[in-house]
Amino acid sequence: MTLSGWIIYNGMLPGDKFIDFAQMFHEAAKKENIKTTIYKNNELLAYLTHDHLSILQNENVTLPDFVISTDKDIYLAKLLELLGVRVFNRADIIHTSDDKILTHQMLAKENIRTPATIVSPKTYLEDVVIDHDLIDQVIEQLSLPLVIKEAFGSFGEQVYLVETKEQLIKQVKVIGNKPFIFQQFIASSYGKDLRLQVVGDEVVASMMRSSKNDFRANITSGGSMEPYEATEEEKQLAIKATKAICADFAGVDLLFGEDGKPIVCEVNSNAHIRNMYTCTGINAAEYIIRYIKKQLTNKGDLS
Numbered sequence: 001m002t003l004s005g006w007i008i009y010n011g012m013l014p015g016d017k018f019i020d021f022a023q024m025f026h027e028a029a030k031k032e033n034i035k036t037t038i039y040k041n042n043e044l045l046a047y048l049t050h051d052h053l054s055i056l057q058n059e060n061v062t063l064p065d066f067v068i069s070t071d072k073d074i075y076l077a078k079l080l081e082l083l084g085v086r087v088f089n090r091a092d093i094i095h096t097s098d099d100k101i102l103t104h105q106m107l108a109k110e111n112i113r114t115p116a117t118i119v120s121p122k123t124y125l126e127d128v129v130i131d132h133d134l135i136d137q138v139i140e141q142l143s144l145p146l147v148i149k150e151a152f153g154s155f156g157e158q159v160y161l162v163e164t165k166e167q168l169i170k171q172v173k174v175i176g177n178k179p180f181i182f183q184q185f186i187a188s189s190y191g192k193d194l195r196l197q198v199v200g201d202e203v204v205a206s207m208m209r210s211s212k213n214d215f216r217a218n219i220t221s222g223g224s225m226e227p228y229e230a231t232e233e234e235k236q237l238a239i240k241a242t243k244a245i246c247a248d249f250a251g252v253d254l255l256f257g258e259d260g261k262p263i264v265c266e267v268n269s270n271a272h273i274r275n276m277y278t279c280t281g282i283n284a285a286e287y288i289i290r291y292i293k294k295q296l297t298n299k300g301d302l303s
Contacts, residue, residue, distance in 0.1 A: 003034045003293060004064045010071040011040025021070045021272050028285040032293055037064070041073045053082060066292055070270055072098050088292055089247050089269045096245045097269035100181055101151045103245060107264055110244040112237070114264045115255070116142055116184040126176045130169055138182045139165060147215075148172070151179035156218030161185065185215075186263060189255035193217045193265060196230055196238040197276055197284045199249040200291050203238055205282035206230040207275075225279045234262045241267050248295070249288050251276075 007029075009022040022038045029036040047056040055061075067087045069077045077091035089097075096102045104117050118138055121131075138146070148171050150158035162168045192210040196203050208228040209217035217223040230238075238252035241264045251271025255263040273284040 003066070003296060004062075005029060005034060005036040005066045005068060005292075006064045007036050007038045007068045008041055008044065008071055008073070008076065009038070010073065011042045017272060017274065018070070020274055022068075024273060024277070024283065024285040025068050025070070025289065028283065028289040031286065032289050034289065034293065036068075041071055041076050044076060046076065046079045053079070055079070055083075065296060068288075068292070069094060072270060074098075086296065088288070089249070093245055093247045094269050097247065097250065097267055099151050099179075100149050100153075100266070101179060103267055104181065106244045107241060107267070110240065112241055112244055112264055113257075113261065115147070115186055118142065118182040120172075120180050120182065122179065123177050128173055128176055130172065135165065135169060135172075139168070142182055142184050144168075145185045147183040147185050148175070149181050149183060150175060151181065156216040159216060161215050186255045186257065188258040189263070190215050191217055191223075192256065194228060194230065194234065194254040194256075194262070195271070195276065196234065196252045196254065197249070197271065197273065197282075197287075198238050198242040198247075198252055199284065199287040201239060202287075203230055203235040204284055204287040205276050205280045206234075207279045225275060227280045231262075237262050237264060245269070248291065249284075 007022045007025045009018045026036050026038055045056040047054050063083055063085050067080050067085050069087055069089065072094055074091045074095045077087045077094060080087050081091055096106060101119055104114060107114050118141060145161055145163040148160045148162060153159065160171050162171055191212065191214060192208065194206060194208055196206045206228045207225050209223045209225050211217050211223040234254055238254065241252050242250040245267055247267070247269050251268040253265040255265045257263045277283050
């Protein structure tokens with residue numbers, strides 16, 4: 001039996017990189033004789049009543065064997081799961097990965113090395129009243145400079161380096177009532193990190209990213225990239241971090257610790273793979289498609 005799949009991307013976002021991400025999976029699926037259809041998330045509207053659960057535009061369309069969700073639309077992913085479709089990665093995994101607070105909680109639970117992190121208490125007020133005792137505790141525990149990260153953000157955005165108490169207070173006021181974390185600044189990794197692409201139990205590709213002008217090494221922040229041969233320790237850490245959030249595949253960002261040991265910075269369930277391909281010549285989409293095919297056929301999901 002031939003597998004069929006949907007590849008979903010966010011149709012509300014500008015630019016070509018999101019459709020490009022979906023097309024990489026589409027082309028990889030062709031090589032495995034898997035029929036896939038690309039959809040924008042806004043083409044698949046959830047329709048919910050007391051006796052009906054469906055996708056509005058596709059009530060007469062046969063649901064696929066699997067879905068690759070390249071987007072963070074956890075509600076659409078969850079709907080498809082409720083309709084019996086296997087989603088890669090699952091909605092709860094996307095949710096955890098998209099939230100830096102939840103991610104670091106899961107990493108800590110599995111004793112995975114990360115920068116020391118303090119979660120800012122929840123507030124509902126846009127005009128934040130500064131808790132100076134809290135600020136002093138954060139500085140005492142993490143020292144300055146330190147990093148502030150909003151819980152939700154991509155491509156290195158919503159991440160701030162603060163060097164003084166005054167800057168710290170100002171940034172907290174700017175963030176307002178959005179959830180965020182205070183995090184230890186890893187000076188030994190200033191402007192450089194590693195991106196490892198994990199698929200199942202394997203690291204399939206890795207690259208080093210660096211920036212001369214920014215503490216962040218993200219390519220979208222102006223960083224450069226080069227192929228990198230990850231050590232066995234780095235590979236095992238990336239795989240462990242991926243499993244900590246129960247992801248089928250993920251892009252794991254590692255920092256360089258002062259002792260030379262790798263430190264997990266982030267785990268991205270929807271990591272874009274075009275830059276990795278451009279840098280290394282390795283198409284992670286092909287590995288992911290083969291992984292999905294193996295998962296579905298080996299577990300008896302299809303006859």
